[in-house]
Amino acid sequence: MKKLICILFLVLACAQLSIVNCQLSITRERVFTGAGLYGFMNGGADLYLEYEVYRLTNRDIEYKGEKYTVDIYELPTPEDAYGIYSMNVFRCERADTLDCIDCLSPYQLQAVDGNKFISVVFPSGSNAAKQLADEVLRQYQPMKGETKPAIPKALIDKPPYSAVVKYLRGPLSVSAASKSLSDLLQEIPYKGVWFKAEKGGDTYDAYILFAGTAEKDKLKEKIPAADMVNEGETFLYIRGTEKEEETPDYGPFGF
Numbered sequence: 001m002k003k004l005i006c007i008l009f010l011v012l013a014c015a016q017l018s019i020v021n022c023q024l025s026i027t028r029e030r031v032f033t034g035a036g037l038y039g040f041m042n043g044g045a046d047l048y049l050e051y052e053v054y055r056l057t058n059r060d061i062e063y064k065g066e067k068y069t070v071d072i073y074e075l076p077t078p079e080d081a082y083g084i085y086s087m088n089v090f091r092c093e094r095a096d097t098l099d100c101i102d103c104l105s106p107y108q109l110q111a112v113d114g115n116k117f118i119s120v121v122f123p124s125g126s127n128a129a130k131q132l133a134d135e136v137l138r139q140y141q142p143m144k145g146e147t148k149p150a151i152p153k154a155l156i157d158k159p160p161y162s163a164v165v166k167y168l169r170g171p172l173s174v175s176a177a178s179k180s181l182s183d184l185l186q187e188i189p190y191k192g193v194w195f196k197a198e199k200g201g202d203t204y205d206a207y208i209l210f211a212g213t214a215e216k217d218k219l220k221e222k223i224p225a226a227d228m229v230n231e232g233e234t235f236l237y238i239r240g241t242e243k244e245e246e247t248p249d250y251g252p253f254g255f
Contacts, residue, residue, distance in 0.1 A: 024139055028060040050170040051084045052076050061136070066122060066129040068136050073117040079192065081117045082149035083167035085110060087176065088119070096159040098134070100143050103162040109133040114146030152207045154230060154237060155194050168193040180243045181206055184222060189215050202242040210234045 030040075033055050037045040040056065055074040060067070075081045082101065089095075089110055092103040102111035109120040109130075118141050122129035137143065149167065156165055168174045169192055175182040177195050181204065185193075194207040210216045216236050220228070223238055230237040 024061060024063045024136075026059055026061050028058075030058045032056045032058070047087060047172050047176075048073070048084060050172050051080045052169075053080075053084065059140070063136050063139070064128075064132055066124065066126070066132055068129070068133070069119075069121040069123075070136065070140055071119040071121075072140060073119075075115050075117065078112070078115055078147050078149040079167055080169065081112050081115050082151075082161075083169050083173065083192070085112045085117045086162075086166040087173055088117075089163050092160075092163050095162040098143070101148070101159075101162060104130070104133070106130075109137060111137060111141070111143065112149070113141050113143050116141060116146075152194050152235075152237075155196055155205055155207050164196060166195045168195050178204055178206075178240075178242060180204075180240055183243075184240070185219070188219050190219075197242075202244075204240050204242060205229070206238050206240060208236045208238070210236070 032040045037048060037053065037056060040058070041048070045053075053073050053075055057070075057072045057074075059070045061070060062068075073081070073084065075084065085101070085103075089103040090105075092105060094102075094104040096102060100111060100113060102109065107122060107125045109122075111118045111120075118137060120133050120137050122133055151161060151165060151167075166173070166177055168177055171182065171185075174185060174193060174195075178197070181193070181195070185208075189211065191209040191211055193209070195204060197204045208216075208219065210219075211234070213233060216231070216234065219236060220231075223236075227238050227240055228236070229239050
């Protein structure tokens, strides 16, 4: 009798899974690697390549009557995945509430799982599409709590991280986050930067990672002692001030 109940349970579970899968249809699927990203993103791939994206799977799907575009970017590390994610999220209606790193906005759900950055776009913006976005995400990425990025606790000790902390991988991402920090890091090799800007202010915290002490010491020579928060063998934690952009002097005639 117990054996029969178990078999019945498995049959019902499989049937339910089949119903869910039947409600999802892929209308188009494409995979891009290396230079192929340039063609797909119309020249906007430079930032993604800075984070060393090596594979993109793009799918147009229909799920329970709603249309979605799902993009899954694969990167070398969870930090890289979080980094490109952090450059794409801004104002979240919901952030980091599902035991994972995610950001829900009016037309998109973005998330990080291990070394993958996932984007789920629902162009209709309807409440129905928004409510189903989590289900769509988990159809392709189970979100099993893969290895999370090593965000320094000294910089921020608890979520939400989304739209608060960025991981900067190179000159493009650094210059997009802070002109002052970009100038400071000119000609100094670094592995990456954890970055948090003060809301409504002009100061920022930067946790800069290095391959060795020589590069770190070179940067220390350029930083006032008052700006240094902490340091280790291969990191430097600083608090900087964003410089005001100089207004060009056009002279009395305005040109």
